[in-house]
Amino acid sequence: AFKFTGKGEVKLTVQRPTDIPPISRIEKNGFEPTKTIAISVTDTGIGIPVDKQQLIFEAFQQVDGTISRRYEGTGLGLSISRQLARLLGGELTLESEEGKGSTFTLYLPEEAAAKASTPPVPVPALVATKVHAEIEPSGGSPGVEPSGSPIEDDRNDLQPGDKSILIIEDDRKFSSILMELAQEKGFKCLVAEDGNIGLQLAEQYKPNAIILDVGLPTIDGWTVMERLKDNPDTRHIPVHFMSAANHSMDAKKMGAIGYLLKPVTTEQLGDAFKTIEQFMTRTVKNLLVVVDIESHQQKILELVGGEDIQSKLALTIAAAFQHLQTVTFDCIVLDMDIEQGSGSKLLEQMRKEPDLCKMPVIVYAERDLTPSEEALLLQCADSLLIKSVRSAERLLDEATLFLHQVEAKLPSDKRNMLRMVHDKxxxxxxxxxxxxxxxxxxxxxxxxxxxxxxxxxxxxxxxxxxxxxxxxxxxxxxxxxxxxxxxxxxxxxxxxxxxxxxxxxxxxxxxxxxxxxxxxxxxxxxxxxxxxxxxxxxxxxxxxxxxxxxx
The missing domain is CATH 3.40.50.2300 (Response regulator)
Incomplete structure (x- = not known):
């Protein structure tokens, strides 16, 4: 009211109404003036045209719908207010004349009805409360352990050289299934039922692999993943996500080796373990570097190469695309200056091939990207596993993430570069x-x-x-x-x-x-x-x- 009233007054009135307006919802609820409270806000502001008086109660709507209007707001206030009024068994009404002002009146019963005469009004989900919403598996009780005692795992039987896996999952039935299947595959199992415990076990035992749920108590799976990848002692450990919400691309950009959508079948679980085992057995990772400028070649290969990295160099886009048809690479570094700034052509080719979209691409440029290059990266972001970097430190950071290199085995200068990147x-x-x-x-x-x-x-x-x-x-x-x-x-x-x-x-x-x-x-x-x-x-x-x- 104050926002829309440049001069005059804004008045608040609380009273018993002399009569009840003929509104179907109010009549249906049997409102009586002697048992009703009316709270009115009256202003002498700009008023509302008759043809807009119902529209303004809809979500994201105002009298002036342009986004840069003088009187700003989301257009949610009246929609939310009316929904709340109805949930309380009341109603919100409007009387207005354009140029003269408005009166909004909230009618509420003095006492709540003993039984609801109408079904609850669904309130629209206007904004997300979390960036990643997670649906809990049926039968699971987040953060509650059915027996009140921690689940038994193999931590007390772990011996040096054992193949181990950490399962971070709060649904005890599901974690038991995962543990049984892992043990059949020859893994010793560690189980955590919340994110904090999972992080502690990961740092203490350094498992060979981690299976991570998203919807965890205390801290969610995304935060767990971020902290795992920020910690030089756990950054190289392969992580396979299992979640009821599909955020596969987000997980893989964080360095996940796989993503399984719940509910899952036994066959899908078998495939997930196969992915983990194949990753563990491949001690040498495949890297494709796409660059034709000699000085750039030397710099990139020195930065991201290593004893456990098998690097292939492609001097043309055609050669790079040919390599991609025959070899599965753990990481691709693309210099955007290849063939006189034509690196985007390879991205356009890759996005048309579903199998190639699974390979992580690090786009590297020591210059500002052109508007057309930036536009292409945005278009590719939903289909390609793509990261864009402009500094040597960020290139090293992203490459070691996708190649799952053990930071402790890197030369001291590279370790120092990574510490700088992760000094939050x-x-x-x-x-x-x-x-x-x-x-x-x-x-x-x-x-x-x-x-x-x-x-x-x-x-x-x-x-x-x-x-x-x-x-x-x-x-x-x-x-x-x-x-x-x-x-x-x-x-x-x-x-x-x-x-x-x-x-x-x-x-x-x-x-x-x-x-x-x-x-x-x-x-x-x-x-x-x-x-x-x-x-x-x-x-x-x-x-x-x-x-x-x-x-």
């Missing part, structure tokens, strides 16, 4: 962040988290203020950009930033309450490097920020 505090420390968001609560919450990581914060309340703030603070290292803002929205602000040559490589992460399917594409096309939906998962945000700040 150092990457963020003293970096300046521009937060552009019209909701001060969001800015405050983000600033609190970032300041705890020793970052410096500057803010803008809309796109125009964000641009002005950026002009004053040229040392801004990264931008967090809201989309739905007054005066200038996030899309336009990002486009304006990218018009300036000096900001072409400035990392921008878009943050939006709209979790629609095409929003990510719109954000990336406008100039964002990455995208997160609100409410923001702060761990995921910090992880993304580290990636983009190090590139």
């Amino acid at each position: 505090e150092a990457i963020l420390r003293n970096k300046k962040v521009l937060i552009v968001d019209d909701d001060v609560r969001n800015s405050f919450a983000l600033a609190t988290v970032l300041e705890d990581n020793e970052m410096e914060i500057v803010c803008g309340n809309n796109g125009k203020e964000g641009l002005a703030t950026l002009e004053k603070h040229e040392d801004v290292a990264i931008v967090l950009m809201d989309i739905m803002m007054p005066e200038m929205d996030g899309y336009e602000a990002m486009r304006e930033i990218r018009k300036q040559l000096r900001y072409r490589q400035l990392p921008i992460i878009a943050l939006t309450a709209k979790a629609m399917k095409d929003d990510k594409v719109k954000c990336l096309e406008a100039g964002a490097n990455d995208y997160l939906s609100k409410p923001v998962d702060t761990d995921k945000l910090l992880s993304l920020m580290r990636v983009w700040l190090y590139r």
Whole structure:
């Protein structure tokens, strides 16, 4: 009401109504004026046209539906308010005249009905509460051990040289099946029923392989995976995901060797163990390096080569594609400058071949990618296992991840490079962040988290203020950009930033309450490097920020 009222007044009234409006839901519930409370908010603001008075109660709708309207917001408030009113057995009504003002009235029964006369109103899932939602297996009780005692495994019988596997799974029935099958395959088993215990066992016993569930108590499987790959002692251990939600591409980009979607069959479990066993028996990994510039060849091969790596060098795109038809590579390093900057042609060929899409590709360029190259990488991201890097340190980091190299066996200079990449505090420390968001609560919450990581914060309340703030603070290292803002929205602000040559490589992460399917594409096309939906998962945000700040 205050937002839409430039002059006049906003009045709150709480009373018993003299009469009840003829609304079917209210009549059906048998409201009586003497047993009803009416809470009204009346303003002298802009008012609402008659033809828009029902529309505004729909999700993501406002009287002015353009995204850069003067009065900003997500268009969710009234939709949520009406749903809540109905869940309480009441109703939210509107009386308005354009140009004169509006009255919203909440009618509530004084006492809740003894029995619900109508089925519950489904509340739409407007935004995700977690980046990765996980469905628990039927019969499982997250974090609850049926017998109250830890499950028995083989940790007390482990001997040097034993083939071991760590199962991190909170569904005891399923973990028992996995353990029985693993033991039949000759594995000694370790079992953890939550993420923290899993991390402890991985570091203590250094198993030959890990089977990881996503929906775990205390910390989820994604966090477990991130910590495993950040730890030099566990980074090389192959991890096979098993989950009820399909996020296969995300898992493999983190270095997983396989992903099985629950519910699973015995045959699928057998295939998963076969994948693990084949990976363990291959002591030499296959690497394809696609580069024709001699100085680049030497640098890449020295950086990612090793005794346990069998490297093939392709000097042309045609030769690289021929190698891919006959050999399964654990990792491909593609220099985008091959054949005078034609590296993208190989990506276009690979994305048309389903078998080739399974091989991880590290795109390496010591220059800024062209807009067409960046667009192609975005198009390939959903079909190809692709990572883009610009520094030698990041190239080494991604290559050792996909090749599952034991960090302790690497030369000291490479170990030092990897430690630099994985020093999470150092990457963020003293970096300046521009937060552009019209909701001060969001800015405050983000600033609190970032300041705890020793970052410096500057803010803008809309796109125009964000641009002005950026002009004053040229040392801004990264931008967090809201989309739905007054005066200038996030899309336009990002486009304006990218018009300036000096900001072409400035990392921008878009943050939006709209979790629609095409929003990510719109954000990336406008100039964002990455995208997160609100409410923001702060761990995921910090992880993304580290990636983009190090590139």
